[in-house]
Amino acid sequence: MTITGAVSRASLAEARERLEAVISSADLAELGGDLFAVLHLIDREHGLRRAVSDPSRDGADKAQLVQILLEGKVSPAALGLVADVVRLRWSKPSELSDAVEVLAVTAEAARAEADRRIDDLEDELFRFSRVVEGEAELRGALAGPGLPDERKLGLVRALLEGKVTAATLTLVTELVLRPRGRSLESGLAEYGKLVAQRRQRLVALVRTPAELSEAQRTRLAAVLAAAYGHEVHLNIELDPTAIGGLSIEIGDEVIDGTIAGRLDDVRRRLGAG
Secondary structure: OOHHHHHHHHHHHHHHHHHHHHHOOOOHHHHHHHHHHHHHHHOHHHHHHHHOOOOOOOHHHHHHHHHHHOOOOHHHHHHHHHHHHHHHOOOOHHHHHHHHHHHHHHHHHHHHHHHHOOHHHHHHHHHHHEEEEOOOHHHHHOOOOOOHHHHHHHHHHHHHOOOOOOHHHHHHHHHHHOOOOHHHHHHHHHHHHHHHHHHHOEEEEEEOOOOOOOOHHHHHHHHHHHHHHOOOOEEEEEOOOOOOEEEEOOOOOOEEHHHHHHHHHHHHHHHHH
């Protein structure tokens, strides 16, 4: 189950509204990190998570508990936001921790957006996910139990530090060290979707046998945006098997313009006849 699917929609929507109210005045360089620190705490301390997510407990009491525990340990912006979030109604403890994770990722996306690097963040998460999928040894080192966390952190920094946005480094490090029951690939995909949602954009995976020019990318994005009524971010993947056209995936929909896709369509039509 994805983090966005596991959380009460109404409470999550309200939590996101609270985050938006904080973002305009918060130090975005520390907000995401503080929210991840809170996530680590409530993931680690099961009794605390139950206490601050208990729907039968008064919201003011839960907020006061958070204030006592976190005062001076996180920024005032993060403290106020978490206090607001625990006042909301969560049907089970995991919903609260999942919501805090969504807010932390969204705060990192806002940080990249403020730096005019949100496109880079999306691209870097996507490209790193493809590297991980294609390199079994690297995937095993980062996601397997063989290396201690210190070595994994060093490996992530060696691969990415100075080469990607600060937000990308934070998010990848988070997924490597604390996967929360997910594979590294699925975690990167979920974080990528949350980053895209920051700008209310759709994400299109475009498989093409040859590089697209900047003009072609711009035109394709415009055509898809007109068709779907939303800005569309393109993740481009070179695929030599996509001979003769493009294969585009948006959510659960596949727009296949490749020769192979057209042949498959012909076969289906013949079979139906």
